[in-house]
Amino acid sequence: MAASAGGSPEPDRSPRGSEDGRRWTPRTVGGWVYLGVLVIDAVGLLLALAGAWRVGVAVLGASLLLAAVARLLLRGRDAGMLAVRHWAIDAALLAITGGVVLALAATVPGR
Numbered sequence: 001m002a003a004s005a006g007g008s009p010e011p012d013r014s015p016r017g018s019e020d021g022r023r024w025t026p027r028t029v030g031g032w033v034y035l036g037v038l039v040i041d042a043v044g045l046l047l048a049l050a051g052a053w054r055v056g057v058a059v060l061g062a063s064l065l066l067a068a069v070a071r072l073l074l075r076g077r078d079a080g081m082l083a084v085r086h087w088a089i090d091a092a093l094l095a096i097t098g099g100v101v102l103a104l105a106a107t108v109p110g111r
Helices: 029-049 053-073 076-082 087-107
Strands: none
Touching: 029 053, 029 076, 053 076, 053 087, 076 087
């Protein structure tokens, strides 16, 4: 940060993750999978908001299962933002949550 004429520091306006001003992109396969899961989640939420809530919730559950499979396959530094804890704990929590969400989508009575 550079100091302005008033003496207070001026905030850095460059994009995060790059020192040469380029846009930030994921550096790992897991980062790309994470972004893909977020896109799938956005589609699921849009479907749920549009009225097809059962399909939207099922898409959300499926995206969690996709993240679980990716976490199982990608170890170490390749997992990127999918890695929060130990790989087995991450995969188990994602799979359990995805399975429960899919089960709810299938069993909650409709109108």
